[in-house]
Amino acid sequence: MAEELSSENKQTEDPQSMRKRRRHAKFYEVKDDEPNIFVTPLEPSENKGEVFEQGLDIEEEEEEDDDENNSSSHRLRRFPKVFDLRSAVTIKDLEEKSGKRVSWSTFSSLGTLGIEDTGTAAGTEAILSRTLTSSSSSKLKNKESVKSSSDIGTEIQREKETSKEVEREPVKSIMKPPSSEQVANNSSITPGSPKKSSESSVKRIVITEPPSKKLPDIPVQHTTTTTTTTTTTTSAAEPRGSSKVPIKNIPTTVQKSSLNKPLPPIPIQDNQPKRPPSISTTVNSQSQYRSFILNYRSEDIAKQFCLIERDFLLKVNWEDLVQVGYTTNEENVQKTDNEEKKEKKKDVKGKGKEKELEEEKEKPRKRVRENGVDKVIERFNLACDWVATEIVLTRSLDDRVQVIEKFIRIAQKCLQFSNFATLTQILLGLQSPPVERLRRTWTRVRNEDLRAFKELSEYISAFGNWKVIREAMRKSIEDSTILKELMKQRKSRISDVRNTGCIPFLGLYLSDLVFNAAVPSFIDPTSSQPSTPSSPLPSSSADATTPLHHQPLINFHKHRTTATIVKRVLTFQTLSRGYNFSIDKEIYDKCYGLKGFEATKLVVMDLDADDFV
Amino acid sequence: MSNTSRQSTLSSESPARAGGEGTNQQPNLKPVQVKLVLLGEAAVGKSSLVLRFVNNEFQENKEPTIGAAFLTQKCRLEDKVIKFEIWDTAGQERFHSLAPMYYRNAQAAVVVYDVTKAASLDKAKSWVKELQRQANPNIVIALAGNKIDLVQPIEESEDESTESGRQVPTEEAKAYANEFGLLFFETSAKKGDGVRDVFTEIGMNDLIKI
Numbered sequence: 001m002a003e004e005l006s007s008e009n010k011q012t013e014d015p016q017s018m019r020k021r022r023r024h025a026k027f028y029e030v031k032d033d034e035p036n037i038f039v040t041p042l043e044p045s046e047n048k049g050e051v052f053e054q055g056l057d058i059e060e061e062e063e064e065d066d067d068e069n070n071s072s073s074h075r076l077r078r079f080p081k082v083f084d085l086r087s088a089v090t091i092k093d094l095e096e097k098s099g100k101r102v103s104w105s106t107f108s109s110l111g112t113l114g115i116e117d118t119g120t121a122a123g124t125e126a127i128l129s130r131t132l133t134s135s136s137s138s139k140l141k142n143k144e145s146v147k148s149s150s151d152i153g154t155e156i157q158r159e160k161e162t163s164k165e166v167e168r169e170p171v172k173s174i175m176k177p178p179s180s181e182q183v184a185n186n187s188s189i190t191p192g193s194p195k196k197s198s199e200s201s202v203k204r205i206v207i208t209e210p211p212s213k214k215l216p217d218i219p220v221q222h223t224t225t226t227t228t229t230t231t232t233t234t235s236a237a238e239p240r241g242s243s244k245v246p247i248k249n250i251p252t253t254v255q256k257s258s259l260n261k262p263l264p265p266i267p268i269q270d271n272q273p274k275r276p277p278s279i280s281t282t283v284n285s286q287s288q289y290r291s292f293i294l295n296y297r298s299e300d301i302a303k304q305f306c307l308i309e310r311d312f313l314l315k316v317n318w319e320d321l322v323q324v325g326y327t328t329n330e331e332n333v334q335k336t337d338n339e340e341k342k343e344k345k346k347d348v349k350g351k352g353k354e355k356e357l358e359e360e361k362e363k364p365r366k367r368v369r370e371n372g373v374d375k376v377i378e379r380f381n382l383a384c385d386w387v388a389t390e391i392v393l394t395r396s397l398d399d400r401v402q403v404i405e406k407f408i409r410i411a412q413k414c415l416q417f418s419n420f421a422t423l424t425q426i427l428l429g430l431q432s433p434p435v436e437r438l439r440r441t442w443t444r445v446r447n448e449d450l451r452a453f454k455e456l457s458e459y460i461s462a463f464g465n466w467k468v469i470r471e472a473m474r475k476s477i478e479d480s481t482i483l484k485e486l487m488k489q490r491k492s493r494i495s496d497v498r499n500t501g502c503i504p505f506l507g508l509y510l511s512d513l514v515f516n517a518a519v520p521s522f523i524d525p526t527s528s529q530p531s532t533p534s535s536p537l538p539s540s541s542a543d544a545t546t547p548l549h550h551q552p553l554i555n556f557h558k559h560r561t562t563a564t565i566v567k568r569v570l571t572f573q574t575l576s577r578g579y580n581f582s583i584d585k586e587i588y589d590k591c592y593g594l595k596g597f598e599a600t601k602l603v604v605m606d607l608d609a610d611d612f613v
Numbered sequence: 614m615s616n617t618s619r620q621s622t623l624s625s626e627s628p629a630r631a632g633g634e635g636t637n638q639q640p641n642l643k644p645v646q647v648k649l650v651l652l653g654e655a656a657v658g659k660s661s662l663v664l665r666f667v668n669n670e671f672q673e674n675k676e677p678t679i680g681a682a683f684l685t686q687k688c689r690l691e692d693k694v695i696k697f698e699i700w701d702t703a704g705q706e707r708f709h710s711l712a713p714m715y716y717r718n719a720q721a722a723v724v725v726y727d728v729t730k731a732a733s734l735d736k737a738k739s740w741v742k743e744l745q746r747q748a749n750p751n752i753v754i755a756l757a758g759n760k761i762d763l764v765q766p767i768e769e770s771e772d773e774s775t776e777s778g779r780q781v782p783t784e785e786a787k788a789y790a791n792e793f794g795l796l797f798f799e800t801s802a803k804k805g806d807g808v809r810d811v812f813t814e815i816g817m818n819d820l821i822k823i
Contacts, residue, residue, distance in 0.1 A: 377707045425710075433713055462714065
């Protein structure tokens with residue numbers, strides 16, 4: 001194991017993460033000897049020895065961590081408990097029944113269980129989180145919680161690469177709300193372990209089940225896992241949608257449960273509200289959080305974001321857009337109905353036409369729910385939260401400054417690539433309350449980057465009806481069109497040199513559509529003025545008894561406007577195909593599977609973050 | 614294309630309005646700029662409220678600019694002229710991250726709900742909470758229950774009772790507003806009832822200073 005780990009570590013680019021890994025590896029190895037850990041019987045696993053090692057590692061880690069981290073004291077306190085657990089479980093059982101992985105995870109889980117005070121035991125949590133993350137990451141890739149040692153190693157490598165994932169996951173797991181049905185499973189918990197603590201830990205981990213709203217695309221795993229018990233269920237029942245690897249070894253023990261629990265990488269949201277305090281502790285304990293964006297070139301990251309946003313944009317179809325003004329809220333439909341009804345009452349003639357039109361609109365409105373527009377919005381919110389989360393979770397001041405600078409540079413690249421979606425996401429994330437408050441951090445950001453940020457911020461100013469970004473988007477459409485034509489003429493390579501790609505900030509157009517929808521669909525013929533919102537249909541209908549020319553006029557301008565806006569978006573869709581970047585799977589996946597806490601939850605942490613350094 | 618036309622319309626609007634106002638304006642009174650943000654659940658009538666306010670002031674009957682998320686309106690009060698910069702979040706309610714940008718540095722906020730929809734008041738409350746936590750501490754917040762026309766008897770259709778009942782009693786909302794120190798109004802953007810009052814009272818608030 002150790003060898004594998006170390007080798008894997010070498011692969012990682014980041015020295016810090018490498019160090020971390022190595023440490024872990026050591027721990028794992030050392031502890032192999034320990035005999036009694038938890039044990040739950042039942043599932044045979046091939047890699048028994050490894051499991052033990054892992055468990056040992058955990059202990060050592062704690063010690064080392066103590067040196068490095070403040071939270072070490074917490075960990076020390078808990079040790080005894082862990083031992084208790086171990087005593088309860090026999091090593092043999094572990095060896096026999098659980099696979100290596102299982103044991104590893106089990107260890108972590110045991111440690112958690114042992115901890116009585118979740119709030120105070122930051123160190124333990126951190127440890128758990130690490131283990132969880134590793135396990136979770138592995139889970140992500142492998143469906144089954146139980147993996148062979150080799151699997152673990154590979155997983156570890158992955159984890160190393162994505163250091164951010166690892167760290168985040170722990171937090172998530174911690175944050176997860178304690179109460180879960182799964183807890184019930186704990187009953188099987190080995191004697192000696194404090195039930196309460198175990199339950200709480202378990203719950204946290206387990207909670208991930210509910211799919212996170214933010215990461216819709218990632219399959220949520222239902223790890224019902226459970227907890228600690230020996231029997232747990234490995235049942236495998238936990239189907240993870242995404243799991244690539246079939247379950248090889250299913251260790252029933254608690255370990256499994258722990259593994260499973262951590263798996264869900266994404267579901268941060270669900271957990272947060274319930275335990276903010278634990279969050280902060282967790283965060284504190286993880287001093288090593290390092291955003292993956294620091295590991296790649298800004299340009300490379302920006303390119304992948306372009307591709308991702310393009311894919312989201314292409315999911316939008318024009319029918320969704322046409323209905324935006326009416327669909328934004330289901331209530332909307334009702335509202336219009338009510339209004340129309342009233343109008344109808346007043347005016348028979350007017351009513352009839354309106355009714356028909358309205359009904360036609362309403363039907364489609366109702367059936368549209370999960371459409372491309374929703375996905376774009378979801379993605380947008382997630383990305384904004386992610387930006388803030390990456391910054392706030394970075395504990396070290398220096399690193400945090402780096403992350404901010406990096407984001408600014410990525411935003412610049414996005415602007416260069418005419419990717420206004422990611423541009424706005426990053427800028428909004430940087431301006432979000434949790435990040436904006438980090439005064440000390442901002443004072444250390446290089447002037448050059450600050451200046452750039454200030455300039456970029458113009459793009460997300462709503463002043464003048466989003467004048468700056470509108471102009472920029474219009475221009476990029478023109479440029480792209482020109483470029484395209486040039487390319488056609490020369491039939492070559494400009495495409496290689498420059499991208500014609502272009503992605504809008506869709507929110508603008510949605511806003512336009514909604515606003516336009518507020519304009520009346522009919523015009524009072526008696527008024528020489530074009531329709532104003534204030535001139536309601538009813539008045540026009542009142543005149544209805546009169547001849548034809550007194551009947552309400554269809555407000556063509558409104559509908560033309562709608563068409564114009566929709567066509568604009570369609571143009572962007574076409575242009576968005578103009579990116580000639582190739583997918584870098586590694587970065588793409590990371591940029592796609594973003595995780596983030598909502599700002600409200602980050603606020604709790606951000607203070608810590610700034611205080612901490 | 615459409616953008617440009619929109620922008621030009623927008624920009625042309627402001628001067629026109631300013632001219633219209635000019636008659637009322639005392640030469641020595643400099644308009645006070647007040648950034649005002651409109652928040653509330655989708656479809657409660659935020660845009661209609663603004664459009665009513667802006668259009669009523671001048672009988673221009675100008676066609677509303679599309680996407681005019683940013684409108685300005687001057688308002689003359691007893692001793693001062695206020696120029697409202699109105700930031701309408703309509704259509705972007707679900708872009709959570711945008712809200713802070715809208716209410717940052719805002720001196721006033723109008724949180725709108727729909728009196729015929731109880732859920733919209735809940736959303737309004739959450740906006741109030743967020744504003745009081747994160748926005749400018751001196752922000753003036755007005756709570757506006759819109760669509761009272763739907764719960765008022767309609768003269769033209771006396772024979773029929775109103776279609777949708779009120780779901781938010783005035784007293785309840787008012788009590789809430791008092792508790793949290795909000796200005797409170799009930800409005801009908803459709804008929805214009807109470808719309809003007811919202812902006813006038815905000816302008817008269819002591820917190821809005823020159």
